[in-house]
Amino acid sequence: MSILGSWNDMSRRVIQLLTIAIILIAHPLASAQEYLDITADYRVKVPEDFFYKKDYRVQWWYFTGHLTDGRGREFGYELTFFVVNVQQRSYTSRFGVNRVYISHFAVSDIAGNAFHFSDDIDAGVYAYAGADDGRLQVWVGNNRLDGSIQDIRVQASDSRKSIDLRLTPMKPLVLNGIDGYSRKSEESPLIASVYFSYTRMHTRGKLTVGDTVYAVTGRSWFDREISTRGLGKRQAGWDWFAVQLDDGREIMIYLLRNNDGSVDRYSSGTFVYGDGRYRHLVKDDFIVKVLSHYKSQKTGARYPDLWEMTIPSEKVAIRIVPLIQDQEVVALESTGNYYWEGACRVEGSSRGRAYVEMTGY
Numbered sequence: 001m002s003i004l005g006s007w008n009d010m011s012r013r014v015i016q017l018l019t020i021a022i023i024l025i026a027h028p029l030a031s032a033q034e035y036l037d038i039t040a041d042y043r044v045k046v047p048e049d050f051f052y053k054k055d056y057r058v059q060w061w062y063f064t065g066h067l068t069d070g071r072g073r074e075f076g077y078e079l080t081f082f083v084v085n086v087q088q089r090s091y092t093s094r095f096g097v098n099r100v101y102i103s104h105f106a107v108s109d110i111a112g113n114a115f116h117f118s119d120d121i122d123a124g125v126y127a128y129a130g131a132d133d134g135r136l137q138v139w140v141g142n143n144r145l146d147g148s149i150q151d152i153r154v155q156a157s158d159s160r161k162s163i164d165l166r167l168t169p170m171k172p173l174v175l176n177g178i179d180g181y182s183r184k185s186e187e188s189p190l191i192a193s194v195y196f197s198y199t200r201m202h203t204r205g206k207l208t209v210g211d212t213v214y215a216v217t218g219r220s221w222f223d224r225e226i227s228t229r230g231l232g233k234r235q236a237g238w239d240w241f242a243v244q245l246d247d248g249r250e251i252m253i254y255l256l257r258n259n260d261g262s263v264d265r266y267s268s269g270t271f272v273y274g275d276g277r278y279r280h281l282v283k284d285d286f287i288v289k290v291l292s293h294y295k296s297q298k299t300g301a302r303y304p305d306l307w308e309m310t311i312p313s314e315k316v317a318i319r320i321v322p323l324i325q326d327q328e329v330v331a332l333e334s335t336g337n338y339y340w341e342g343a344c345r346v347e348g349s350s351r352g353r354a355y356v357e358m359t360g361y
Contacts, residue, residue, distance in 0.1 A: 324342060
């Protein structure tokens with residue numbers, strides 16, 4: 001890139017970040033009343049709900065996966081896209097900000113015991129970021145999601161790593177919660193999301209770490225959520241588990257943690273059978289015990305790092321163990337928060353792989 005090109009990109013970046021900061025200070029987040037609430041009568045529409053939905057305040061497309069090259073070298077990856085609507089005001093100027101686009105990108109190099117993360121944020125003024133409401137296309141800088149719901153392509157890159165992957169569903173779509181309505185708090189039925197997933201996607205493509213390019217295959221997990229309201233006032237964060245067992249089954253569980261250490265009764269999950277059938281799990285259907293913790297050297301947060309998960313009705317009793325202990329995300333370039341999200345192995349009554357996300361620690 002030329003010096004002029006670098007300067008223009010830097011100028012665009014500074015202008016965008018300043019504009020976003022000013023808007024968020026003046027109008028921290030659009031009130032829920034400006035956007036539609038998620039209610040229990042919502043019915044998922046395919047393929048439309050895969051696309052950007054302008055009438056809701058926040059939404060995301062979430063990919064995690066487990067990949068290996070031809071020699072068995074293992075990697076985990078996370079690629080996420082968020083669109084946060086700030087306000088619905090109409091502007092005559094191109095610099096008016098109605099929404100913010102965010103992407104997080106991480107690669108866990110298991111053999112190298114290394115975790116690589118980068119993030120980006122933009123308001124989309126110069127088409128550096130955007131989302132399409134008529135097709136599956138979302139992008140933030142070098143990170144991009146496009147294709148069709150049966151053939152998804154994800155690309156992401158920074159100075160240290162990159163991926164270029166094709167994902168195809170191996171099972172039908174899973175509607176989490178009750179027909180895709182996923183309540184998230186005892187406080188109100190409006191604290192909820194539209195939530196659906198492809199829990200097992202055949203994945204192939206290229207992954208680069210440093211100067212080395214790996215041809216990789218594996219399996220991915222795709223989550224799509226649409227919402228308007230955030231956590232309840234009593235809630236501190238959540239623990240989310242996406243488990244892919246080698247016998248062909250999958251388990252999604254999220255624990256919604258309250259400030260007093262209790263778990264919200266609307267914590268729930270989904271159990272997916274090998275043939276694609278699935279069932280909703282309520283809080284009493286499963287038990288998740290934390291067996292040990294570790295303290296982050298980057299933020300001082302104390303995270304669980306070993307779990308025991310049991311689902312008695314499905315004869316599941318497994319342990320979930322991080323493949324790398326430090327897979328903490330510190331998103332200083334975008335959201336400013338930190339959380340742990342990483343690749344794990346599964347052992348016990350069944351074996352497999354998992355991704356775990358923990359926030360609010």
